[in-house]
Amino acid sequence: MGLKPFLDRLRLPEAAALADLDDEAAAPVFRRIIRGKPFLRALYQRFYRRLLDETGNRRPLVELGSGSGFLAELQPAVVTSDILPAPGLDLRFSALRLPFRDASVGAFVLFNVFHHLEDA
DSSP states (O other): OOHHHHHHHHSOGGGTTOSOTTSTTHHHHHHHHHHHOHHHHHHHHHHHHHHHHHHTTOSSEEEESOTTOOHHHHOTTSEEEESSOOTTOSEEOOTTSOOSOTTOOSEEEESSOGGGOTTO
């Protein structure tokens, strides 16, 4: 099997109708995909638990790019954020222009975000 057929098999049919993966309509679709696929949900949970273990009790804890994730379910005190509107977000802003004073955040966490930033 060549690479293209292999990659085509990995594509998510649920996302096929999305014109732009960075569009505001994408977050609810990816949220359903992540929550609906047991392996993917377990992968996110494992990563989230690792993030929480590594950040300890640093407060406030701010998640950048929370749109399709569910870290707040595991740590309700987390401040959720995204550049696009999505259900359950605390704040909406660009990760390139953070609205926090210096030394006011205990830790920033992000998962699957850097590829969305033009100039990370």
